[in-house]
Amino acid sequence: MIQESTQTAQPKRTSQQAIELLKQRFGNQLSTNMTVREQHGHTMTWLPNQPPDAVLTVKNKQEVSEAVKICHEHDMPVIAFGIGSSLEGHLNAPHGGLCIDMHQMDEILQVNNEDLTVTVQPGVTREQLNHYLRDTGLFFPIDPGANASIGGMVATRASGTNAVRYGTMKDVVLSLEVVMADGEIIRTGTRAKKSAAGYDLTRLFIGSEGTLGIVTEITLKLFGIPExxxxxxxxxxxxxxxxxxxxxxxxxxxxxxxxxxxxxxxxxxxxxxxxxxxxxxxxxxxxxxxxxxxxxxxxxxxxxxxxxxxxxxxxxxxxxxxxxxxxxxxxxxxxxxxxxxxxxxxxxxxxxxxxxxxxxxxxxxxxxxxxxxxxxxxxxxxxxxxxxxxxxxxxxxxxxxxxxxxxxxxxxxxxxxxxxxxxxxxxxxxxxxKYMPKEHGNALAVMQAIKSALDPKNIMNPSKIWDTGMIGT
CATH class of the missing domain: 3.40.462.10 (FAD-linked oxidases, C-terminal domain)
Structure with missing residues (x-):
């Protein structure tokens, strides 16, 4: 009953050829074990489990890029996975496809104490980051409760208990590195605290739930630990x-x-x-x-x-x-x-x-x-x-x-x-x-146009935010 009322059934897209190519390139990093697949499709959500066809555990942005290129060539859906604490079925794979597990991309790449910034990989969790920062006098304030990954927090525009003073993820992310739907890697900004140079692509990706690209690096604002x-x-x-x-x-x-x-x-x-x-x-x-x-x-x-x-x-x-x-x-x-x-x-x-x-x-x-x-x-x-x-x-x-x-x-x-x-x-x-048309009206069509422009094959976490059928694919 829940399945019928929350997600329109869609034909499952699979590509055995893509999986074979992924196996050749990544070996044991790729798993088609059903238990592993189900663990990556169903986490804390109450929605029915829709597992991917395979799960790839990646170690760096180059591997993400290569995997996405293979999927793009073979029209295979791609779903990014952080820690698995999402609640609205973001990680389900209604069309099958490849789940890219980012948890091993957990390096804290650079801390700039003077500028109050830090650059991290997406698999870093908020607790891990604050533990690392404990002797610097700085901290990362966004606290959604769960020990979520920073990449997942970007994808869902997370906030939490400190938002009333420190804001949400949209307020603390300075720049992103993103693998696009064709596998190309782009950077959306710099460590500067503000910019008037062109479109704000950083905030376009924040909250996009993996439907526009896969975040592989994040630069964040930090704050001084209060006295x-x-x-x-x-x-x-x-x-x-x-x-x-x-x-x-x-x-x-x-x-x-x-x-x-x-x-x-x-x-x-x-x-x-x-x-x-x-x-x-x-x-x-x-x-x-x-x-x-x-x-x-x-x-x-x-x-x-x-x-x-x-x-x-x-x-x-x-x-x-x-x-x-x-x-x-x-x-x-x-x-x-x-x-x-x-x-x-x-x-x-x-x-x-x-x-x-x-x-x-x-x-x-x-x-x-x-x-x-x-x-x-x-x-x-x-x-x-x-x-x-x-x-x-x-x-x-x-x-x-x-x-x-x-x-x-x-x-x-x-x-x-x-x-x-x-x-x-x-x-x-x-x-x-189902509530998106009422909340956004004609603006929903603008979102769909952006999705179609950046992901014309609709492989990036398809059937999320709106039903795939709504954009004619």
Missing amino acids: TTGSGICHFPSIEDACGAVMTTIQMCLPIARIELLDALQIKACNQYANLELQETPTLFVEFHGTENGVNEQAELFADIIEEFGGTDFHWDTNEAERKRLWTARHNAYHAACALKPNARALSTDACVPISRLAECVSATAKDIADAGMIGPIVGHVGDGNFHVLLLVDNDNPKEVQTAEEIIGRLAERAIAMDGTCTGEHGIGQGKQ
Whole structure:
């Protein structure tokens, strides 16, 4: 049922000749083992598994280029794979083809301390990068929760808990090296912090979900590790009150680094999963960055704001161990929520709205879930209007599956109607294609024209973002 409603069936394209050529060139780096193929087609998504015909593990950009050239010559689809933490079927291979696994391209190539930049290969993960930078006084702030690869974060335009202060991937990527659909390698920019020289190709590829090319090198902005970091928690009588406090915090230009919402059900899940004893009401997790005096001032101002909205039991600390304990609980929210219904499948979705509509959208979504009799904790990077719903569904119960899909659909429609987006972080992939025409209107045709121009054979991650049939291939 999910398969029918989210992805139109397409004829599978295969090329045995291409696979033979790939075997000759790459030997044991190429696998056609079904288990390996399924691992690369189905990861954290709830969509049905559509494995590629083969998986190639690459070590450098030249190998990526050579493999893509072979696939281009034989009209064979190509899907790039990082860590596998995507949620909307980005890595599925509905037409078969070659999955290029980038995880061994994990070198940190150059750190420029004076310029606050770093250049990395796509297989580097955010945790690996920050571990490497720990003695430089610098850090990479984009934190989507999962230990995603930098290449995957570029592909999905990732953001996360720090976005309210440091922005998203589009704000921290300076330049890219990309293998195009014909195997040619291009570079989209420089280490300069700004440029007025021609089209901004860097941001064209950010968020393109591997449909325009394969990123093989990324140059990123870095930031200084703050002198003091303070983390805190506070509780509210309702979601509306918590969101009201968030909106006022943003409107007062308080330079808060993180501000995360967990609803009462998610707090209950975290308590059970991590042996916590938090008050099971809508809760904000916050973090302040700056000098010692600056952090103290931010915390005092925040305390004044939440008092107006019934916020209670606000306490914060600069202790590193306490901060890690707090944010570990937040980052484990997905697994904690899944434990509420152990035999269920997790249908994770997100939306993003203007901050002024956040309380309305979150409240309406929570009511929708409750009225439908479903279990669906809500968490959110609410400082930028983005929140997530994790619906726990018995996949063997067709009515429950249908109800969950309807809730997801209503959330997407609700966010778009509020001048928001059907996805703030997860991306489109296969799962949210149906909402693209309503969100983008005639602009969707411009996206399709770009795709056709850069990938005329439609081999780069086909049938993602929109159905292949929509562009006549």
